[in-house]
Amino acid sequence: MTRPTVTGPTVTGPTVTGPTVVTPPVAEIQGLAISIAGREIVTRVDLEIAAGEGVGLVGESGSGKSVTCRSLIGLLGFIGATVTAGQVRIGGKDMTSASQRQWQALRGTTVSLVPQASLAGLDPLIRVGGQLREVIRRDDRGADPAHRSLELLDQVRMPDPQRVLRAYPHELSGGMRQRAMIALAIAGRPALLIADEATTALDATIQRSILNLLDGLRTELGMALLLVSHDLAVIRSATDRVAVMYAGTIVERAASSEVFIRPRHPYTAALTAADPALVPRGRRLRSLLGDPPQPGAWPGGCRFAPRCGYRQPQCEQSLPPLIADESGHAVACLRAEEISL
């Protein structure tokens, strides 16, 4: 899979021509099902992230995208969620029923997470420098904490790094705090960085600079990036491939350059037709009727069927499988072949 053309700090990612990937994927999810309190909130999810690859996970609130990425870093237990089927592999190693001790060995050094921008991600009582040194001592043993702290702040393009090291989180702007969070997340040189709505609460111009940063770090550090967002524009601009989630399942998976221009699942098509950034001026937004189902209370058959304009009786029989064509464009819709969107 080739990277979509990127203007700006262009470096072609780890050269991947064609689907031949030598190293095992950094992360791999197969047939994953996750339940919370007996309700299945994620069903039959397949996702593979190759080394250095930028993958987007897009979906609306309650679609299961955050829970899915929590499964990749061993944080399901903290929200009372458990894997009920399928497998999670990190760097080829099966982590489906791994203990917290096993996860701790990977967290920060193999897989790392940048949460949504907020004050909560940083300890309010410890200066940024102190927090960085603590993480460096844990995740990058042997490195000189003082030297490495500055190097990390430089990598996240932090303005005035010396002052920031001495600053408390509340003394930083929202954008700077998010850069500090990214510095903490990459301190252990992870192979995969998960950014879960990492730019959501930021102003657009700051959001864009953080996205540029994540995209730049991916190439600089050869790190894979899983970008989770409800914002199509964010996903489109910084990923190679996208998985679209609806009601706990992946409904479509394809190249980012392709999926919003030639969507093949009616839900993806509806999303693009409802996005004012993608719909030409003067054309009506084509809004979806109704609300998404409540997590766990899914309708039978195709979960999008009740809101789908292409619904037929067969759609309500069973959950359609995600089927890929030869180009790798996968869609979970019984009628994908016959309908033109």
Add this chain to the structure above:
Amino acid sequence: MMTADRLPAGGEATALLAADKVSLGYAGVAVVHGVSLRVSSGAALGIAGESGSGKSTLARALVGDIFPVRGSVTVNGRAWKDVGRKDPDRRLVQMIFQDPYSALNPRMTARQAVSETLHVVRGVPRRDAGERAGEVLARVGLSGSAIDARPHRLSGGQRQRAVIARALACEPGVLIADEPTSSLDVSIQAQILDLLVDLRAEHGLALVLVTHDLAVIKHMTDTCIVMRDGIVVEEGPTQQILAEPRHDYTRALVDAHLGSPNSIGPGPKR
């Protein structure tokens, strides 16, 4: 600038809502400086800006919630401070917000909220208000059990519809919407935006859309102003501003929001 010097001299009807060199502040700290704009019947004006630009403060002044330190905001040609609580012009400008949940009384159903407004603002007798409220709610796409449900039973989109219905019950000439869809998912956002477009077309309702989201501004408005640090940095026809931004800040905003697919734009400034 859409300032007084470019307003037609005398001739045309007064704008429904106008701000003339308005400066606003809280506790002596100025947050909006010398902003002028006018909204005529059926117009759609966008106020774009990021956090701290003063756009929401300006919106509060437009609805008569706060008074300018300097300059004036006029509704139907009259300054807000001269329009009393029971004045018929008071209802002409209505406002909806980002968080519809906090705008609704948790103890009132959608129908009760709207009929209360019909009774208090429009003088509709209580015995008729319930039925009339049902009609207004149907108009915004709320029907069935949602009409008689309390806010906590409604989805985000349904709550915003209820709030819009309550504003419509006042029969306003201008609806000011401050980030009306920012807390909603894309597909629900589209429903609300479509509804606002319809209301404008059918009732000649003027819209003032306050948002950080240029895609929404692009889609919904004819003219817009771009605010930064309390001043207007650029204003004019929306299409022109977004296609050929002249101010550096507007250009940065346009790049950040409407950059072509897969373009990442220039790297962050060091």
